[in-house]
Amino acid sequence: MPQEVPSSSHSILLLCNTWSAITEGISAVNQSVALTLSRYKGIQVYSTVFHALTDLNPTDRSLADENRISLVSLDPGRGSERQFYERFNESPAEFFADAQKSIPHVTHIVGHSPITAKAALVLRRQLYPDSGVILFYHVIPRDVEWLADSLRYPVPTDDEQVRLGEQADVVYSVTEKTHWYYAAKFRNRCQTEVDHRLFLPQCSPPVFDVRRSNVKNDAYDVVTLTHGSDACAAWSGVDIAGCGVNKVAMETAKYKGSAKPPTLRVGGTHNDVTQIRNHVKQFISELVLDVANYRSPKELYGDLDRRTLCIVPSRSEPYGYMGLQALSAGIPTLISEDSCLASVVKRLTSEPEVFLGRDCGSDDRVIGIPPPPFHPLMYIIEPDKPVKVPVTPSTESVRQDGSVWRDRILGVMQNYQTADDNAKQLQMALKRDEMTKETHDNFVSYVLGGIRLKHELTGLRFQYRKDEEKEVPVTESFNNFLSAVMKQCWRYKHHPLTTESDLYPIIAGVDLPIKDLVSKVTNKIEGQNRRIVGVDNASGAFIVYCPTTDALSDLWAMCDVINRSLSATLLSGEENSILEHFKLESVTTRTIISGPEFLEYKNQLTKNMIDDDQLA
Structure with a gap:
């Protein structure tokens, strides 16, 4: 049962398994979208889990409590996990019999395909007819069809x-690869x-803060990340x-003699370490x-601190970015090109060759493919040392096997300082990636809505008359400059990954007075609990969320004051x-809000305030 909370103009229900x-x-x-939404006043976020709340890690429970996120425990009941997912997607209302009393009103339902997308649409029809439905697509069916029998839930075609997607209000595809795929479909x-x-997913600040103070450049201390079941291990390529x-x-061993052999650490949240x-x-x-079973973020970050590579x-990557945490921690990382x-x-x-595990002039490419249900094995016989080596089908475009990865690992370790420097540069690029941040802004501005507020040039006087013919392009460039400056101010004030x-x-x-601005x-x-939630790329205007009509009217009245302060x-x-x-x-400049948009x-x-009063 979720905790009782005051009625809110925005109540978002996230349907997730944990x-x-x-x-x-x-x-x-x-969790990323839940934490992002919880930063805004007047927003109530609920997130489901398909188990008892007591089964959660204390760190995770505290994180939800500190951010005012209500966790909703849904009892799977008897039967297999697969049967539960099928029942939940067919009739989610029967699992919300108790929870609905504490969640009388929902403005948006967020579902994740393949586990809860259908349930989000059915739940709107059964319990919350006025809500919007947002779906996140995480999987490309063909990437996991060979694992269908091993998964806990059915995968949609x-x-x-x-x-x-046709029934949802909006669909977000997670990762560019998935987005390209569904754009065509x-x-x-x-x-x-x-x-x-x-x-686009982005790691939290603690991952970027990993300092890697204990790394030994001459040690082959390799980590590969996976989590969950055998199915996850199979597609992440631990073999x-x-x-x-x-x-x-x-x-x-041929040239190091009795030196310490390399270490492979398989890290993740494993259901069964022995397995x-x-x-x-x-x-x-x-x-x-070595197999590490992380129980808290601190354990994961501490482990990343000590890894060399x-x-x-991965053969296929249906969920998230395996390896993103390592790259965000500044660790030299080799990934398959199909990920x-x-x-x-x-x-x-x-x-990219430094990180993709291939050389510009090489014919061998590290590329992941969806393997068949049965992996053909070939025995490589060396003196007294039979070793099983998984072999991918031999084609003109795909050659991913142990030998290719051996060569890439040795290549990185033989020039480790360069790889380490490049990894730090990519870490900084990931931290500052504006494209990723804008996809998060897009989600928040869609959920919360807002009104566009724009700073723009209304008049200019050139130093030299000969430049007057450039008025149109200069005006456009100056407006773009104003938008970029104010966007930096917004990022600096609010984004957890943006520092000076x-x-x-x-x-x-030119040093800009960002702090003064x-x-x-x-x-x-952002007075009266208003918040900038995004930037309209077409016009360069801020999208400003206002919690009340008074806050909106105050913003309208403040436009001239804001403009004078900017100038x-x-x-x-x-x-x-x-x-x-x-x-x-x-x-001369102005700060404007469109009259029709204001009304x-x-x-x-x-209307939202009237609805809230009726619910109260």
Whole structure:
């Protein structure tokens, strides 16, 4: 049963199977959006778990309590887990008989495919007809069809995913790979238009704060990350990891003699440590195997602090970014090119080969593929040392096996300082990645709504008459500059990963008064519990969430005051370096809100207040 909470104009119900700070995939995305929403006043967030709350880690319970997130325990009852998921998606209302008393009103239901997407749509029909439905798509069916019999829940087909998307208000595909896939499916198969958007996961600040103070550059201390069941271990490629590191051990033994053999650490939240250990042991003979079962974020971060290298030889990646935590911690990481993380690495670094585990001139590529249900094995016989090596089908485009990973691991370790430096650069790029942050902004602004507030140029005077013909392009550039500056102020004030050192120079050589702008402009915009929740990319305007009609009316009345503060702080003074850059003598600006938008938003807020009063 969730705790009793006051009625709120926004009540968001997240349908998830658990609540965990260290489990990758659906749980990580669910917790991320829950924590993001909980930062806004007037928002009540509920998140389901399919087990007793007493089964949760104390750290996870505390995290929910500290952020005013109500966890809703749903009893699976008797029968298998697969039967429960089928029943829950067919008739979720029967599991909410008790919980509904404490959740009388829901504005948005968030479902995760493949576990609760259908349930979100059915629950709206059964209990909350006025709610919106947001679906997160985490899986590409073809990537997991070979594991269908091992999963705890049925995986929808492509056609079923398309039909679910047509019924939802908006669909967020998690990772670029998944987004590209469903963009094509929706475009070619939909009978009605689907509002389809991208969502990119991002690690929390404690991961980026890992310092790796205990790393020994000459030690082959390799970690591979997985979690959960045998099915998770299979698609994350722990057998390939075992073979690859074992071959490294065999190779290094030739010239290191009695030196300590490499260590492979299989880290994650395992249901059965012995099962994982036995699964990997059949592929190794030389290395030291260690299986870590993380029980808290502190254990995970402490483990990452000591690792030399992370490898992610995933065959397919249906849930989240395996390896994102390692990259965000600044660990040199090798990933398979077919993983969801590959597109992010390619986008954020000019030298993806360092991280993708391949050389520019090499014919061998580390690429993951969905293997068949039965993995063909080949015995490689060396003197008194038979070793099982999983072999992927031989094609022109796919060659992922233990030998390829051995070569890549040795390549990194032989030039470790360069790999370590590159990993730190990518860590910083991940932390500052604006594209990822904007996908989170998009979700929040969709859920909370708001009104657009824009700073724009209304007049300008050039220093030289010959430049007057450039008025149109200069006006556009100056408006873009204003939007970029105020966006930095917003990031600096609120985003947990943005510090002063993360603020890039918008104009080379010009120091901007970000702190003063936050104090004198951003704080005025966010008075009376208002919050900037996003930026409209088309117009460059802020999207400002107002909890009440009074807060909205106050913002309308404050536009001139906000504009004067902006001009006085940023654009005034003799020899103003910003005006010098644009070759301007002076400018005039305004801060505006559209009248029709104001009336529409005010009517919506009034309706919400009436609904809240009726519920109370």
